[in-house]
Amino acid sequence: MKKLLLKSIDIFLILASVGLFLWLFNKNFPVGGQLEVKAVLGFDRPMISRLGPDPRLKVEDGYQVVLDNPVYFDLRSPRWFNQARVELVYKEFGRELENMAGKVGADWQYDSRQAIAVIELEDGWKKAIFDFDLNSMYAEKNVRRFLISTKGEIREELYIKSIDIILKR
Numbered sequence: 001m002k003k004l005l006l007k008s009i010d011i012f013l014i015l016a017s018v019g020l021f022l023w024l025f026n027k028n029f030p031v032g033g034q035l036e037v038k039a040v041l042g043f044d045r046p047m048i049s050r051l052g053p054d055p056r057l058k059v060e061d062g063y064q065v066v067l068d069n070p071v072y073f074d075l076r077s078p079r080w081f082n083q084a085r086v087e088l089v090y091k092e093f094g095r096e097l098e099n100m101a102g103k104v105g106a107d108w109q110y111d112s113r114q115a116i117a118v119i120e121l122e123d124g125w126k127k128a129i130f131d132f133d134l135n136s137m138y139a140e141k142n143v144r145r146f147l148i149s150t151k152g153e154i155r156e157e158l159y160i161k162s163i164d165i166i167l168k169r
Contacts, residue, residue: 033168033169034166034167034168034169035077035078035081035166035167036164036165036166036167037075037077037164037165037166037167038162038163038164038165039051039073039162039163039164039165041059041062041063041064041160041162041163042059042064046076047075047076047077048073048074048075048076048163048165049073049074049075050073051064051066051071051072051073051148051160051163052071052072052073053071053072055067055068056068056069056070056071057071060159063159063160063161064159064160065157065158065159065160066095066148066150066157066158066159066160067095067157069098069149069150069151069152070147070148070149070150071147071148071150072145072146072147072148073145073146073148073163074143074144074145074146075143075144075145075146075165076142076143077134077142077144077167078142078167079142080169081134081167081168081169082133082134082135082168082169083131083132083133083134083167083168083169084131084132084134084165084166084167084168085129085130085131085132085165085166085168086100086129086130086131086132086146086163086164086165087127087128087129087162087163087164087165087166088100088127088128088129088130088148088160088162088163089121089125089126089127089160089161089162089163090125090126090127090128090158090159090160090161091123091124091125091126091158091159091161092124092126092158092159093156093157093158093159094152094153094155094156094157095150095151095152095156095157095158096150096151096152096158097115097126097128097148097149097150097158098149098150098151099112099113099114099115099149100112100113100115100128100130100146100147100148100149101113101146101147101149102132102136102137102144102145102146102147103137103138103144103145103146103147104136104137104138105138106138109138110147111136111137112149113130113131113132115128115129115130116129116130116131117129125161132146134167
């Protein structure tokens with residue numbers, strides 16, 4: 001009886017460790033070859049930082065409001081992802097979205113990109129889509145910086161509703 005109980009416990013522990021390994025493997029290497037990261041505006045998350053710096057931004061009615069140029073966020077991504085598609089949903093109140101850039105070197109070296117597509121959504125909202133090659137970007141400990149560039153006068157604003165990033169191999 002005692003041997004049967006010990007054998008059952010051994011089998012359970014082996015199956016549990018195999019299950020844990022498979023679960024962790026799936027978390028680190030997604031089956032579809034891509035991983036979606038969503039920003040929570042105004043808050044840091046493990047993979048994506050909040051927009052900064054603070055004097056150029058404010059949070060109003062659940063939206064991140066850009067008051068001055070430029071603003072940035074950091075993305076922490078696993079090494080095996082090579083491409084990033086950034087989808088930015090925004091609304092212009094005088095301040096216009098100019099481009100987005102990825103940091104390619106120390107200091108202020110950025111590769112500026114125009115949106116590959118701008119999609120008109122309802123109520124004046126727009127979605128801009130940008131593609132970046134993560135291998136060409138400067139990374140410190142797998143953290144890459146993205147810069148959002150706008151143009152406009154003082155008191156003109158750009159509302160950001162969401163920032164979604166799709167990482168691909």
